[in-house]
Amino acid sequence: MVGAAGLGSRLDGTVSAQLMRLMVRSARAAGVDERQLDRVPGTGEVLLSGELNRLPMRSLLRLWELIAQARPGAGSGAAIAAAAPLGTLDTWDYLVTTGASLADSLRAAQPYHRLVTAAAEGFDLSGDSDLTIGYRTTADDPAVASVVNEYVLAYYLRRAREATGRPLVPTRVSFGHPAPADRAHLITVFGTDSIEFDAEADAITFHADDARAPLPRADPMLANLMRSHAELVLASARPVADPLDAFRIALAAALDAGDPSLARVAKTLAMSQRTLQRHLAEHDTSWRDELDLLRYERAKALLDQGNSTATVAQRLAFSDDRALRKAYHRWTGTTPTSRIE
Template sequence: MAELVPIPGVMIERLAALDLDVDRILAKVGLSRAHLAPPRTRLTTAEFFALWDAIEEASGARDLGLRLGAGALPHKYDVASMAALHAATLGEALEKLAKYKRLVCPEEVFVEIEKGEARVGFHWWLAEGEPPRLLVDGTFAAVLALARRGTQKNITPVRVELARRRMDAALLARHFNCEIRFDAPVDRLVLPEAALAEPFVTHNADLLALLLPGLDSELAQEGRRRSLADDVRLALCRRMCGERPSVDKVAKDLRMSPRTLQRRLGEAGTSYQRLLDDVRYQSARRLLARTDLEAGEVAFLLGFEELNSFARAFQGWEGMTPARYRRLAAAPQP
C-alpha cells in the first residue's frame, strides 16, 4: 500500500485558474510550492486532508469538490484510473479501480453488489480524522465522470449516501441527478447493477496488456506487506451498516475459517474483539460528530443490540456519554 498521496500538478494549476491564492493555501497547512515540486510531489494523509480543508476555506465555493472531480482529464489520470478507463465494461472498470487504487495512495476503493445495486465506497487507511467534505464530493464526482466518459452515456446513480448532516442538498442533487441521502453510516456512491454491463468505448486491450503485468507485480509485493489486521478493519468498516459484525461473516469475507482468522490474529498480537472495538469506537466518534443520527441509531449501525450496551462501551472509550461527546464536538473551537 502506498503511504503517501500524489499531488498532480494539474490540481494546483486548476486552483490558480480559479483565482485562488495557492501560496496562501499551502502556507496555511505548512507547505510551499517547493513541497509539491519533484522529487517530493506526495503528501501524508494528514497533510492531504489539511490541504483540502484549506482549499474549502479559501474558496468558499460549495461545489468546488464536484467541479475538480468531474473535470479530471484522462491524460492526467493515475495508473488505477487509467486501467479503469481502458477496461471493457463499467463493471470491469470499477474492479480495476478497486484493485489498483491502493498502489497509488493509502486509499482503498471497494465495490459491493447487493439487491440490484453496485455500492462504491472508499476507506483511507492512515487517516486519523474523516475525509474532508470537498474530497468526498470530488471522489464520487470523479468516479461518475469516469463511468460516463468510458460508456459515453449519461450514467445516473441510484443515490449518493453521505455520512454527514444535511447540507448542500440541492447542489448535490443537481450534479448527481439522484437522491442524496444524509446521515448515512458511510459515504457511498450507489449505481444500478445493470449499468455494470455497459461497454466502454475507451476499451484498449493492447494498453492493458502492457500496463497490468507491472501493476499486478506491485500488487503482489504490496500484499506481502499488508497485515491481516488491516484487512479485518476494512471488512468491519464495510459491515458497519446495522448488522452484527460476527467473526464468521468477516472470516467469510476474507476467505478463511473463523478459527484460522482468530489464530492468525492471535499470532499477530491482537484479536478479533480488539479490532471490532477499535472500529466501533472510531465509527461512533465519526457518526456522533458529523451526523444528526440519534444515539440509538448509531448503536444499531454499529451492531449493538441495545442502546445501553453502546452507551457503556462509549463511556469506556471516551470517559463520557455519547450525548456529551456530541455537544463538545459541535462546540466552536477556540
Template sequence: MADYMVRASALHGMRPTIEELGGDANALLKQVGLSDAELDPESWISYRSFLQLLEIAALSTGCTHFGLELSRHQDIGILGTLGFIIQQAPDLRTALRELTTHFSHHNQGADVSLSVDGSIAQWRFTCKLEGKVPISQQADLVAGIGVGLIRLLLNPSWSPSAVYFSHAPPPDLKPYKKYFNCPVFFNWDSSYSTFDAAILDRPISESNPQLHRVLREHLHMMQSKFPNDYCGQIRYLIQQAMTTGDCSIERVANSLAINKRTLQRQLKTHDTSYKDLLEEVRFDIARGYLLESGGSLTALADMLCYSELSAFSNAFRQCHNVSPREWKKQHATLM
C-alpha cells in the first residue's frame, strides 16, 4: 500500500500533549516505530504512521479532539523555512498561496488549497493516501493550525465564518466551539474552513520583501534536492543515515516506521534492492570525494559506514574494476 512522507517536525508538541492528557508518550511513539523520530525534526517519517499515532493517541488518552489539542502546541515553526517565508509575505493571500504551493516540502501525503467564490474564501484539507485511512485527528489538527496561522499573521482574536469536518461529531463539542469561535459542522463531504475573502488582501505588518525573496530562493534550492520518486527518497534517507554512522536497512526502515521486510518488498516492486541503492549512494559520494578531495581513504571509508578500509576498497574494486587510488589517478588525468 502506497505511503508518503512528512517532516518529523510534525511531531513537535506530540509528547507534551499526550502526557498532559495522561498518556504514555514513549509507549505510543514506540508502538508506531517513531521512537527516535523526534531527535531530528528535519528528517522524514512515514505519513501513514503519523496518522496512526494521532488516532491511537486519541484512543489511549480518551481525548476525542486530540488533533485540536495538539494544534495548540504547534505553530508556524513546524514548517521550517516555509514558515519563515509565509511570515515575510506581503499579505495574507500571498502567504496562503505560498503554503499551498510548497506544502509538499512539509507533508507529501496531503494537500491544502485556497479558493475564493465571491466574498467567501475556502481553506480545504485533502489526504492523498488511498484505502481506509484514519484522518479525523489530522483534519482537526490542520484546521486548528490553519486558524492559528491566520491569527498569528493578522489578529489574535480573528475567527473563521465556519468550520466543516468530514468526520462524525465527537461527544464533546465545547473544545471546537471555544477554539474556533464560530459554527462548526460535522459529517460534511470534506474538511474545510470558510472566511471573509476581504482579509486576503490585508498586509502582514512585519513582512520583509527582500527576506521573502531570499527565503523563497533557498526553499526552491532545497526542494530541488529532495526527489519525488520513491527510490530517490530512499537514497536521500540513506545519505541522512550515513551522517549518524548507521546506514543499515533497519535504520532506514525504522525512519519510515516500517520493518525491513516491508522496505525490501516495496523496493522490489521498483526493480531494485536496498543493497543496490546503498551502493549507488556510496559510490556516488566516493567518486566525488576522490575527484575533489585530498582526504584519506580511511576517512572516506568511515564516512560511508564501512567497517574498515579493506571492505570499502574491495567493494569499490568490484564495481569499478580498479582500486580507489587507481580510479583517482585515471580520472585526474582527464580533468
C-alpha cells in the first residue's frame, strides 16, 4: 500500500509529467503565448517526455493561471477534459476504469492519487449508496480554482462514461464559485441542469445504480496489475525539484543525442547559457563538472556491459577512444582495458 513517509515527502509538491503535458497542450489551445510558457519551470519537452519525471506543483498552478487569463469564464476547464481521452493520464486513467464497478474502481484507486497530482490536492469519495467525488484545489485565486474544479469534475464524468460505456448523467454537480452569467455550456457538458453554485464543496454525484453497476471493461487481473504498477511508478518517480534536477535530465538527454554542449542544454531548458551557468554556480557545480561526472558513470556501466572503448567513446560523445582513455585515466588512474580485463 502506498503511504511510506519517505515516499510521501519525496513527492510532496510535485505532479506527473502526463498531467503537465496535458496542461501545456491546453495552454497552447487556449492561446497562451509561447514566451509565457517558456518561463514556466518544468515545461520543456525533455522534462515532459520523461514518464517518471515529477514536476513542480507551482508550475502546474501557473499554467492554470495562464489558461484562466487567456480563456476566462465557464467552459474552459471542461474543454481540457474534452481534450483528454482515456490514457492521457496513463496509469491513473486505467485504475479508475478497470474495477468491478465505478465505485470499486475509484475507491481502489484513491490511495494512488499522487500518480497524477500533489497530495495536497484533495480527492474525496463519499456516499453509502450514491457516489460523490469531491475535489479541493490548492489554487488561491477563485477564478483559477473555478477552472481547475470544472476540469476535474468534467474529467471524472468523462471517465465514468468511458468506464460504463453509457452516457451517464450525474444526479448532482456542485461548484464553490458563483454562478456564471451563462450556464448553458455547463448544462450541456454535464447533461443536467442540476448544477449548484456557491456550494460548500466542488463535487459530482452519481446514482447508486450507475456507481455500482458492473463495468463492461472490468478486469480483476488488470486492476491488480495496475495497482502494482502504480506502486512501482511512485517508487521510481524522479522529482524535478529545482533547476539542477532539470539540468541533469536535460544533460543526459543531450548526451544520448550526441551533443551535450552547454548551448544545446541551455536551449532545451529555454534559458540563456549565462543564466544556466549562474543556476549551476548557485549549486556549487558547473556544466563541465556535471558532464564529466555523467560520462564517468555512463562509461563504467557501458564497459561493464562489455562494450569496446570505441563504442563507449562514440556513445559518450568523445572525439575518439583516445580521448575516452585519457578521461578514464584521469577519473580512475587506470585504463578502460584494465577494467575490462
